[in-house]
Amino acid sequence: MEITVSRKAHFNAAHRLHNPDWSDEKNREIFGKCNNPNYHGHNYDLIVSVTGKVNPETGYVIDMKVLKDLIKKEVEEPFDHKNLNLDTEEFKTLNPTAENIAAVIWEKLRKVLDASLRLKITLYETKRNFVEIER
Amino acid sequence: MEITVSRKAHFNAAHRLHNPDWSDEKNREIFGKCNNPNYHGHNYDLIVSVTGKVNPETGYVIDMKVLKDLIKKEVEEPFDHKNLNLDTEEFKTLNPTAENIAAVIWEKLRKVLDASLRLKITLYETKRNFVEIER
Amino acid sequence: MEITVSRKAHFNAAHRLHNPDWSDEKNREIFGKCNNPNYHGHNYDLIVSVTGKVNPETGYVIDMKVLKDLIKKEVEEPFDHKNLNLDTEEFKTLNPTAENIAAVIWEKLRKVLDASLRLKITLYETKRNFVEIER
Amino acid sequence: MEITVSRKAHFNAAHRLHNPDWSDEKNREIFGKCNNPNYHGHNYDLIVSVTGKVNPETGYVIDMKVLKDLIKKEVEEPFDHKNLNLDTEEFKTLNPTAENIAAVIWEKLRKVLDASLRLKITLYETKRNFVEIER
Amino acid sequence: MEITVSRKAHFNAAHRLHNPDWSDEKNREIFGKCNNPNYHGHNYDLIVSVTGKVNPETGYVIDMKVLKDLIKKEVEEPFDHKNLNLDTEEFKTLNPTAENIAAVIWEKLRKVLDASLRLKITLYETKRNFVEIER
Amino acid sequence: MEITVSRKAHFNAAHRLHNPDWSDEKNREIFGKCNNPNYHGHNYDLIVSVTGKVNPETGYVIDMKVLKDLIKKEVEEPFDHKNLNLDTEEFKTLNPTAENIAAVIWEKLRKVLDASLRLKITLYETKRNFVEIER
Numbered sequence: 001m002e003i004t005v006s007r008k009a010h011f012n013a014a015h016r017l018h019n020p021d022w023s024d025e026k027n028r029e030i031f032g033k034c035n036n037p038n039y040h041g042h043n044y045d046l047i048v049s050v051t052g053k054v055n056p057e058t059g060y061v062i063d064m065k066v067l068k069d070l071i072k073k074e075v076e077e078p079f080d081h082k083n084l085n086l087d088t089e090e091f092k093t094l095n096p097t098a099e100n101i102a103a104v105i106w107e108k109l110r111k112v113l114d115a116s117l118r119l120k121i122t123l124y125e126t127k128r129n130f131v132e133i134e135r
Numbered sequence: 136m137e138i139t140v141s142r143k144a145h146f147n148a149a150h151r152l153h154n155p156d157w158s159d160e161k162n163r164e165i166f167g168k169c170n171n172p173n174y175h176g177h178n179y180d181l182i183v184s185v186t187g188k189v190n191p192e193t194g195y196v197i198d199m200k201v202l203k204d205l206i207k208k209e210v211e212e213p214f215d216h217k218n219l220n221l222d223t224e225e226f227k228t229l230n231p232t233a234e235n236i237a238a239v240i241w242e243k244l245r246k247v248l249d250a251s252l253r254l255k256i257t258l259y260e261t262k263r264n265f266v267e268i269e270r
Numbered sequence: 271m272e273i274t275v276s277r278k279a280h281f282n283a284a285h286r287l288h289n290p291d292w293s294d295e296k297n298r299e300i301f302g303k304c305n306n307p308n309y310h311g312h313n314y315d316l317i318v319s320v321t322g323k324v325n326p327e328t329g330y331v332i333d334m335k336v337l338k339d340l341i342k343k344e345v346e347e348p349f350d351h352k353n354l355n356l357d358t359e360e361f362k363t364l365n366p367t368a369e370n371i372a373a374v375i376w377e378k379l380r381k382v383l384d385a386s387l388r389l390k391i392t393l394y395e396t397k398r399n400f401v402e403i404e405r
Numbered sequence: 406m407e408i409t410v411s412r413k414a415h416f417n418a419a420h421r422l423h424n425p426d427w428s429d430e431k432n433r434e435i436f437g438k439c440n441n442p443n444y445h446g447h448n449y450d451l452i453v454s455v456t457g458k459v460n461p462e463t464g465y466v467i468d469m470k471v472l473k474d475l476i477k478k479e480v481e482e483p484f485d486h487k488n489l490n491l492d493t494e495e496f497k498t499l500n501p502t503a504e505n506i507a508a509v510i511w512e513k514l515r516k517v518l519d520a521s522l523r524l525k526i527t528l529y530e531t532k533r534n535f536v537e538i539e540r
Numbered sequence: 541m542e543i544t545v546s547r548k549a550h551f552n553a554a555h556r557l558h559n560p561d562w563s564d565e566k567n568r569e570i571f572g573k574c575n576n577p578n579y580h581g582h583n584y585d586l587i588v589s590v591t592g593k594v595n596p597e598t599g600y601v602i603d604m605k606v607l608k609d610l611i612k613k614e615v616e617e618p619f620d621h622k623n624l625n626l627d628t629e630e631f632k633t634l635n636p637t638a639e640n641i642a643a644v645i646w647e648k649l650r651k652v653l654d655a656s657l658r659l660k661i662t663l664y665e666t667k668r669n670f671v672e673i674e675r
Numbered sequence: 676m677e678i679t680v681s682r683k684a685h686f687n688a689a690h691r692l693h694n695p696d697w698s699d700e701k702n703r704e705i706f707g708k709c710n711n712p713n714y715h716g717h718n719y720d721l722i723v724s725v726t727g728k729v730n731p732e733t734g735y736v737i738d739m740k741v742l743k744d745l746i747k748k749e750v751e752e753p754f755d756h757k758n759l760n761l762d763t764e765e766f767k768t769l770n771p772t773a774e775n776i777a778a779v780i781w782e783k784l785r786k787v788l789d790a791s792l793r794l795k796i797t798l799y800e801t802k803r804n805f806v807e808i809e810r
Contacts, residue, residue, distance in 0.1 A: 003504045004537040012801065014689040014716040014758075019192060030193060032200065033756035040756040041689040041716005043801050049537075057424060058435060059502035064534050065437065081708035081715040083689075097194035099138045126687065126718050129199050132139040132184075147396065149284035149311040149353075154462060165463060167470065168351035175351040176284040176311005178396050216303035216310040218284075232464035234408045261282065261313050264469050267409040267454075273639045274672040289732060300733060302740065319672075327559060328570060329637035334669050335572065367734035369678045399739050402679040402724075417666065419554040419581040419623075438621035445621040446554040446581005448666050486573035486580040488554075531552065531583050543774045544807040589807075597694060598705060599772035604804050605707065 004120075005061045006049040009071045011080035014041040015096040018085075039083060044101070045124035046075060048109060049134075052117040062117065074108045098125040102133045139255075140196045141184040144206045146215035149176040150231040153220075174218060179236070180259035181210060183244060184269075187252040197252065209243045233260040237268045274390075275331045276319040279341045281350035284311040285366040288355075309353060314371070315394035316345060318379060319404075322387040332387065344378045368395040372403045409525075410466045411454040414476045416485035419446040420501040423490075444488060449506070450529035451480060453514060454539075457522040467522065479513045503530040507538045544660075545601045546589040549611045551620035554581040555636040558625075579623060584641070585664035586615060588649060589674075592657040602657065614648045638665040642673045679795075680736045681724040684746045686755035689716040690771040693760075714758060719776070720799035721750060723784060724809075727792040737792065749783045773800040777808045 016039045017031040027035045034040070048071055052061045082088060084096040090104045102123040110119055120134035151174045152166040162170045169175070183206055187196045217223060219231040225239045237258040245254055255269035286309045287301040297305045304310070318341055322331045352358060354366040360374045372393040380389055390404035421444045422436040432440045439445070453476055457466045487493060489501040495509045507528040515524055525539035556579045557571040567575045574580070588611055592601045622628060624636040630644045642663040650659055660674035691714045692706040702710045709715070723746055727736045757763060759771040765779045777798040785794055795809035 001508060001538070001540075003507065005504065006535050006537070008533040010801075012715050012717055014714040017194070021192075030198075036756055036758065036762070038758035038761040039689040039714050039716070040687050040758065041714070041718075042687055043716075043718045054502075054504045054508070057426075059422070059500035059505045061504055061536075063435075081711055083711065083713035083715065086713040087711070095194035097189075099140065099189045099196055100194045102138065103136060103189070126685075128143040130141050131196075132141070133136070135136075145396075147310050147312055149309040152464070156462075165468075171351055171353065171357070173353035173356040174284040174309055174311070175282050175353065176309070176313075177282055178311075178313045216306055218306065218308035218310065221308040222306070230464035232459075234410065234459045234466055235464045237408065238406060238459070261280075263413040265411050266466075267411070268406070270406075271643060271673070271675075273642065275639065276670050276672070278668040287734070291732075300738075324637075324639045324643070327561075329557070329635035329640045331639055331671075333570075365734035367729075369680065369729045369736055370734045372678065373676060373729070398683040400681050401736075402681070403676070405676075415666075417580050417582055419579040441621055441623065441627070443623035443626040444554040444579055444581070445552050445623065446579070446583075447552055448581075448583045486576055488576065488578035488580065491578040492576070531550075541778060541808070541810070543777065545774065546805050546807070548803040594774045594778070597696075599692070599770035599775045601774055601806075603705075 001054060002051055003054055003061050004049050004051040005064065005067070006047050007064055007067045007071060009046045009048065009068070009076060010044060011046070011076050012041065012043050013079055013082050013084050014039040015084040015091070016040070017095055017097060019095060039085070042125050044079075045130075046071070046105065047122040048105075049120040049122070050113065050117045051120070052114075062114075070109065070112055074112060075105055098123055098129065098131045099133075102131045106133050106135070136189060137186055138189055138196050139184050139186040140199065140202070141182050142199055142202045142206060144181045144183065144203070144211060145179060146181070146211050147176065147178050148214055148217050148219050149174040150219040150226070151175070152230055152232060154230060174220070177260050179214075180265075181206070181240065182257040183240075184255040184257070185248065185252045186255070187249075197249075205244065205247055209247060210240055233258055233264060233266045234268075237266045241268050241270070271324060272321055273324055273331050274319050274321040275334065275337070276317050277334055277337045277341060279316045279318065279338070279346060280314060281316070281346050282311065282313050283349055283352050283354050284309040285354040285361070286310070287365055287367060289365060309355070312395050314349075315400075316341070316375065317392040318375075319390040319392070320383065320387045321390070322384075332383075340379065340382055344382060345375055368393055368399060368401045369403075372401045376403050376405070406459060407456055408459055408466050409454050409456040410469065410472070411452050412469055412472045412476060414451045414453065414473070414481060415449060416451070416481050417446065417448050418484055418487050418489050419444040420489040420496070421445070422500055422502060424500060444490070447530050449484075450535075451476070451510065452527040453510075454525040454527070455518065455522045456525070457519075467519075475514065475517055479517060480510055503528055503534065503536045504538075507536045511538050511540070541594060542591055543594055543601050544589050544591040545604065545607070546587050547604055547607045547611060549586045549588065549608070549616060550584060551586070551616050552581065552583050553619055553622050553624050554579040555624040555631070556580070557635055557637060559635060579625070582665050584619075585670075586611070586645065587662040588645075589660040589662070590653065590657045591660070592654075602653075610649065610652055614652060615645055638663055638669060638671045639673075642671045646673050646675070676729060677726055678729055678736050679724050679726040680739065680742070681722050682739055682742045682746060684721045684723065684743070684751060685719060686721070686751050687716065687718050688754055688757050688759050689714040690759040690766070691715070692770055692772060694770060714760070717800050719754075720805075721746070721780065722797040723780075724795040724797070725788065725792045726795070727789075737788075745784065745787055749787060750780055773798055773804065773806045774808075777806045781808050781810070 017034040152169040287304040422439040529535040557574040692709040
């Protein structure tokens with residue numbers, strides 16, 4: 001019997017959408033207000049979902065405290081109260097769209113989770129916009 | 136790498152559940168208070184989810200502003216502040232249950248989205264009742 | 271020591287904003303989409319707040335089950351799944367704006383609550399629009 | 406055409422996580438504060454999701470009132486305002502983790518739902534922790 | 541210029557409503573399911589609101605990190621994952637209704653806040669029931 | 676009879692807390708992560724509450740469409756997707772704490788609202804931190 005367990009977390013960050021291969025005009029046309037050169041920001045809400053078998057001794061798929069600490073170390077500490085474009089290695093050359101942020105978080109957590117567990121990331125950029133990645 | 140991006144929207148509408156092939160008594164028995172001949176209404180919350188590959192130039196699956204405008208044109212403008220049974224073509228002969236409203240929205244958006252994208256509709260009729268359709 | 275206790279409830283209803291003393295043109299100008307002659311609807315979320323002293327024997331200001339039943343009898347049963355303009359006495363001649371609905375609910379509950387308790391009504395017409403009345 | 410319909414419900418219960426085959430020390434190490442011998446509690450939020458074909462006569466996958474009553478009888482009445490470890494048969498020997506509670510609810514509802522319908526259970530133990538089971 | 545700043549927190553606890561001066565029968569009649577001798581539980585959501593003048597050097601009424609730490613020390617640590625009736629001094633002889641829990645939290649925080657600040661406590665026992673105390 | 680009507684809005688912005696009269700060390704000590712020189716950001720949720728008498732002709736305290744447009748012009752257009760410290764006049768010399776942002780919004784809206792109406796501003800910086808200003 002497989003069960004999915006999910007943990008919510010959040011971080012607040014500044015970002016700017018920009019493609020350095022394009023002209024300023026094309027960047028403004030495609031990314032609109034999100035291209036503001038002085039940055040804007042979001043409260044990102046994150047849901048990390050892990051699927052696997054229930055351990056009969058604990059009744060857990062994964063200990064939520066362990067999952068909470070992994071999210072803190074891999075996501076909240078490096079990204080919270082940061083400028084994603086300037087303060088993080090991952091987004092120095094990668095455009096920090098919600099899609100790309102979710103993909104980076106998926107890769108970071110995939111490396112530290114047991115291979116027997118499946119992983120899904122849901123990232124809310126605002127209450128009205130969110131992305132999901134599951135592989 | 137496939138990612139799902141979702142956009143929330145909403146509309147407020149009146150409706151009545153009724154099957155014209157049934158007696159009034161059977162309609163009241165099956166649809167209860169939802170059969171009120173003078174209509175009642177809801178704040179419908181809609182989530183439109185689109186799955187596809189990330190465009191490496193933009194970092195987007197689909198531009199959220201484009202998706203927002205499609206939802207506005209195909210769903211919010213025809214349905215918001217309307218009586219679904221009386222004011223729309225779609226529900227003149229189709230019973231406006233949450234299931235049928237979601238299916239109609241799915242069909243309308245399917246026609247205007249690129250064929251490479253998968254589409255899922257989630258429709259909340261109340262905070263406690265919602266439906267999902269994905270094909 | 272005074273404490274305020276609040277109970278949430280909800281009802282779904284159709285309504286139309288209209289002033290019969292005005293021309294159709296003026297009604298459309300002032301009330302916009304809310305003037306649709308075929309009605310539209312909302313999920314109304316209601317918060318009833320009662321302020322008073324804590325009874326030392328029970329530790330209650332008012333028994334929440336009693337308050338829940340009063341709301342059910344005075345508000346949910348007469349208004350839920352109804353057309354406010356057509357199916358209720360109160361709004362046959364009173365325009366069912368959020369302000370007026372809240373005032374009617376305040377009057378109905380005021381009559382059935384002990385005179386030692388103060389009463390506040392909060393009514394959400396949508397997630398983004400709400401009204402409060404407190405006397 | 407298949408559609409998923411979901412209904413939210415809730416119950417409030419006390420519980421304690423404990424494995425009787427382990428020492429007190431190991432129980433405290435693994436379950437932490439959740440091992441408190443005097444119990445603690447939660448407001449459990451439950452989403453029951455049922456997938457099937459839409460009945461063309463009703464426009465329903467399943468009548469929400471029927472689903473609501475099944476949840477009330479199978480989940481809310483036996484579990485609400487109860488101590489899961491002491492007051493229920495199911496958790497006298499099964500550790501009441503969110504995973505195990507969701508699995509028990511899935512089994513109970515599976516038995517009373519038509520075999521043509523698929524069933525998914527989502528259980529929130531807190532706003533930040535939730536589990537899903539789908540077979 | 542006075543401003544109110546609020547911080548949300550939460551704790552999960554078991555409790556039982558009971559008046560030892562009453563018969564078992566009267567306790568069951570008044571407190572219903574909340575009188576279960578084996579306890580039940582809640583996720584309590586707490587909002588602590590502090591009103592005062594803005595310090596022109598910091599732009600703060602109170603540093604939110606300071607307020608967060610006070611709530612952790614005075615409320616979350618003593619009450620989280622506890623049985624309020626059995627594990628806390630405050631509710632050994634005081635009935636742990638939402639009203640009384642809020643009043644106890646108000647007293648605890650009042651003692652550690654600067655006298656120039658006004659204090660309001662809002663406590664949600666469930667999403668539908670909450671209490672407020674302000675003096 | 677006075678009634679309060681409220682409208683929710685939101686804007687996404689970057690900011691940095693900093694007092695130029697202090698050393699870098701003191702700024703880091705007082706403002707912590709919020710002092711990041713590269714900025715961070717938030718989804719700000721705003722509630723604008725207006726209290727006054729109900730106009731008997733319309734049943735409105737204020738037309739919500741009018742209030743929505745005032746908020747758009749005075750708050751959303753100048754602040755959304757902006758760096759508050761760099762892109763706005765108001766916060767070039769005023770520290771953009773939640774308290775100060777709320778006070779600036781209060782002043783801006785006070786000037787464009789009828790003098791007979793009272794005004795309250797509620798500003799959420801995160802789901803857990805919010806401020807209120809009412810005069």
